[in-house]
Amino acid sequence: MKNKSYDEIMSQRQDILxxxxxxxxxxxxxxxxAFDYEKMMNECSYSLEDAIKIQRENGVGNTPxxxxxxxxxxxxxxxxxxxxxxxxxxxxxxxxxxxFKDRRASISAYHAKKLGYKxxxxxxxxxxxxxxxxxxxxxxxxxxxxxxxxxSKQIGQPEIIEKARKCEALGAEVIQCSVGPELFYQALSxxxxxxFFNASLYSPFGIAGVETLGYEIATQCFETYGKHPEVVIxxxxxxxxxxGTARGLKKSGANNTRIVGAxxxxxxxxMASDTDFNRKSFTTGHTGFGIPFATFPDRSDxxxxxxRPLRYMDEYYLVEQGEVFFITELLxxxxxxxxxxxxxxxxxxxxxxxxxxxxxxxxxxxxxxxTGAGKHINAQLSFARQNGxxxxxxxxxxxxxxxxxxxxxxxxxxxxxxVDVDKLRKSYIKTMLATYNRNSNExxxxxxxxxxxxxxxxxxxxxxxxxxxxx
Amino acid sequence: MITKGSYVRIEKVILSPTxxxxxxxxxxxxxxxxxxxxxxLQKDANLNEECKIKTMADRIEVGTLxxxxxxxxxxxxxxxxxxxxxxxxxxxxx
Numbered sequence: 001m002k003n004k005s006y007d008e009i010m011s012q013r014q015d016i017l018x019x020x021x022x023x024x025x026x027x028x029x030x031x032x033x034a035f036d037y038e039k040m041m042n043e044c045s046y047s048l049e050d051a052i053k054i055q056r057e058n059g060v061g062n063t064p065x066x067x068x069x070x071x072x073x074x075x076x077x078x079x080x081x082x083x084x085x086x087x088x089x090x091x092x093x094x095x096x097x098x099x100f101k102d103r104r105a106s107i108s109a110y111h112a113k114k115l116g117y118k119x120x121x122x123x124x125x126x127x128x129x130x131x132x133x134x135x136x137x138x139x140x141x142x143x144x145x146x147x148x149x150x151x152s153k154q155i156g157q158p159e160i161i162e163k164a165r166k167c168e169a170l171g172a173e174v175i176q177c178s179v180g181p182e183l184f185y186q187a188l189s190x191x192x193x194x195x196f197f198n199a200s201l202y203s204p205f206g207i208a209g210v211e212t213l214g215y216e217i218a219t220q221c222f223e224t225y226g227k228h229p230e231v232v233i234x235x236x237x238x239x240x241x242x243x244g245t246a247r248g249l250k251k252s253g254a255n256n257t258r259i260v261g262a263x264x265x266x267x268x269x270x271m272a273s274d275t276d277f278n279r280k281s282f283t284t285g286h287t288g289f290g291i292p293f294a295t296f297p298d299r300s301d302x303x304x305x306x307x308r309p310l311r312y313m314d315e316y317y318l319v320e321q322g323e324v325f326f327i328t329e330l331l332x333x334x335x336x337x338x339x340x341x342x343x344x345x346x347x348x349x350x351x352x353x354x355x356x357x358x359x360x361x362x363x364x365x366x367x368x369x370x371t372g373a374g375k376h377i378n379a380q381l382s383f384a385r386q387n388g389x390x391x392x393x394x395x396x397x398x399x400x401x402x403x404x405x406x407x408x409x410x411x412x413x414x415x416x417x418x419v420d421v422d423k424l425r426k427s428y429i430k431t432m433l434a435t436y437n438r439n440s441n442e443x444x445x446x447x448x449x450x451x452x453x454x455x456x457x458x459x460x461x462x463x464x465x466x467x468x469x470x471x
Numbered sequence: 472m473i474t475k476g477s478y479v480r481i482e483k484v485i486l487s488p489t490x491x492x493x494x495x496x497x498x499x500x501x502x503x504x505x506x507x508x509x510x511x512l513q514k515d516a517n518l519n520e521e522c523k524i525k526t527m528a529d530r531i532e533v534g535t536l537x538x539x540x541x542x543x544x545x546x547x548x549x550x551x552x553x554x555x556x557x558x559x560x561x562x563x564x565x
Binding site: 391 | 498520
């Protein structure tokens with residue numbers, strides 16, 4: 001089949017995406033930069049009850065919420081008297097394909113089947129590919145996963161090669177790309193060619209699937225401990241994990257739970273750089289996705305992303321790569337859970353935050369993921385060392401991404417850096433004004449209200465943020 | 472000669488350096504954007520020559536034949552003594 005040119009495909013982007021999702025985003029547009037987010041989520045997706053039913057039928061959800069007593073005790077050792085919250089983890093590795101991503105994939109695959117698509121496509125290098133492949137198998141759909149996998153020397157990230165293996169084991173075709181944003185062009189070409197469903201991570205169906213995670217945390221915690229958790233921590237990349245979990249918590253009445261985002265700090269590494277590609281040890285859950293997707297959610301492969309983390313994120317913390325490796329080993333050694341790195345980004349943050357909270361308070365890390373060859377910390381650190389990254393014990397705060405990985409000397413030295421969320425909000429406003437060609441002094445009431453909801457601020461706070469941009 | 476029906480990997484240049492998007496770092500701009508796909512060889516072909524495959528999603532794809540019975544080259548890597556060092560430190564820390 002003759003491939004359409006880059007320009008030809010990109011110019012047809014909107015039509016291809018609409019057709020591939022069976023969803024016309026035009027119906028949600030309000031005016032200027034504003035669109036009706038809740039209409040998109042409520043009228044065109046699945047209710048919490050429906051999502052739970054679909055997931056139960058497909059081996060997804062109802063994972064255990066486990067108290068990490070030994071890890072909590074260690075955190076308490078470094079906290080002042082009366083401090084040191086109870087740390088819990090939602091063991092999402094128990095889902096069909098080994099991560100919370102099954103929740104997203106289950107609803108998308110169900111929806112694709114319902115609409116009569118013959119197959120399903122997802123552009124992802126991560127667990128989501130395995131999840132889509134697993135759910136496509138269950139629904140009897142063909143499946144194509146498109147990964148960014150290799151640098152120009154055809155050296156692949158071990159974790160991504162493992163995902164390819166898993167996707168193929170579950171019956172999918174895997175298209176592996178070299179580094180670059182043109183993966184989006186490749187994905188559009190495949191959608192155009194196959195007319196398959198676009199199982200975007202950012203569709204309302206995907207996010208509806210994650211709401212059940214928030215619901216389960218709220219209900220499991222309430223039923224067992226008589227209250228909702230004080231804090232839930234979500235590893236943040238594209239924003240869907242945090243958005244869906246927060247929505248599920250709120251729908252379950254956990255309105256006072258603080259929603260905290262956590263990402264690995266990959267400052268200094270360019271996500272589209274061929275040489276930086278294999279100099280990082282985390283392929284997701286890092287700032288290379290977390291920050292740009294928070295400040296401009298619509299950079300994704302749908303026209304209006306359903307993943308909008310600034311709507312829900314109360315606080316946002318960063319940890320260093322070495323700290324996540326360290327806590328991953330602690331989870332195995334102290335608690336007996338050998339799990340993958342992504343969820344443990346949140347665990348590193350939880351370990352530190354717990355030390356500032358009261359000892360009767362509950363902090364929930366909302367995911368784990370499977371581990372194994374390629375994904376294991378030994379495989380990751382070995383790959384880093386092969387790529388000339390220096391690994392040593394010391395002060396993780398002095399880490400230089402792409403040059404070294406510094407492991408903390410002790411659990412006491414795990415530290416977190418607080419992100420200034422107002423700075424992200426300002427960046428969001430700036431990007432939205434530029435994208436929609438709007439001037440801050442001509443915004444309509446509808447646009448003002450929309451921005452307040454998007455950024456979780458009142459009118460006065462929004463005014464201050466906008467004014468600070470004008471200076 | 473690789474026989475029809477073999478499971479192979481093909482490589483294809485999708486965009487040459489001059490065709491790539493301008494919004495990428497210089498080190499990425501100087502190399503082509505490539506994809507690798509696996510599937511069943513549709514006609515006998517030679518390594519490093521163009522061939523046609525049928526993928527697991529039943530797509531017909533054309534590219535350069537680069538590998539027969541493609542392997543998963545992944546493992547737990549070389550031993551990292553620092554991981555044991557974490558375990559030892561932890562015993563003293565509890």
